[in-house]
Amino acid sequence: MEGRAAAPGAGTVVNALATGRGAAFALDLETTATVTLDPDEEGVAGAIDGAPDGDTTLIERCVERVIDRYGAGEGGTVETESEVPTAAGLKSSSAAANAAVVATLSALGLEVANDPDADVTKTEACRVGVRAARDAGVTVTGAFDDASASMLGGVTVTDNREDDLLVSDDPFAEHALVWTPPERAYSADADVTACERVAPMAELATQLALDGDYARAMTVNGLAFSAALGFPTDPAVEAMAECDGVSLSGTGPSVVAVGNRDDLTAVRERWDERDGETRLTTTRERGARVL
């Protein structure tokens, strides 16, 4: 029994660490998971391609949780390959969890679709990955905002306190520019108290997102959370006049801008002078998929 699936990373519209409500949008950077199941095996062994010492708890918990709920006690293996840098604010954990969950469901012969008549709906599959992320301790709120954007594609607004999907919408921009500095910031280590201090600005950004003004929501969010978490605001200031929206993504350190491709190309020249990597990519309408 084998299953393969891919899920995209995402960028932040609103960080949920201040209020529990958040919003995110899928980016065209993918993680792929391959799962093999055997009714005679016990336990699940994980591996991350290119990271022999990487922490595999999250993907193992995803497979175990799917087997507990939909399987018959199988054991097996799960391996991921990823284009999404880890702990850079681009939702590598959500992409890995969704890919692992969908690959396991596929190995069990179950159809996952954004359709109430499917064996498993995408939203329910996404909630399994969020529970696994809580088990693995890689998240503060469960990050249902990031996980739902990765699973469903487009942009989502959620209440992570209830794992409630408030909005699921088409992408609000076609092109995205991503700057990823060399350092890493694990979400589980984020200063939540500092984030809570900017709750009034997070509320404003959430209201803008609920009104469909996702790009301005991003910019308000980015200024507030960069200040709260001690990241520089100059990358956003350098981009603001030319792009539709720009924000620190998640708990950083990546910064993501959306807008017109020519304008983003001009911003890229400035961001290229900084340490780290810039990527000109696109947003994604399609979320997780079976391969």
Ligand SMILES: Nc1ncnc2c1ncn2[C@@H]1O[C@H](COP(=O)(O)OP(=O)(O)O)[C@@H](O)[C@H]1O
């Ligand atoms: N490709 C992967 N395979 C397995 N686990 C992964 C993978 N990518 C990320 N993770 C898990 O997610 C954690 C990083 O999560 P987090 O700090 O929230 O960063 P991000 O913002 O990129 O999601 C890693 O420590 C690891 O446990």
Ligand SMILES: O=C(O)C1=C[C@@H](OP(=O)(O)O)[C@@H](O)[C@H](O)C1
């Ligand atoms: O762990 C969490 O609950 C969250 C982590 C943050 O994302 P990153 O994982 O990208 O830092 C944030 O944007 C999200 O709304 C909630």
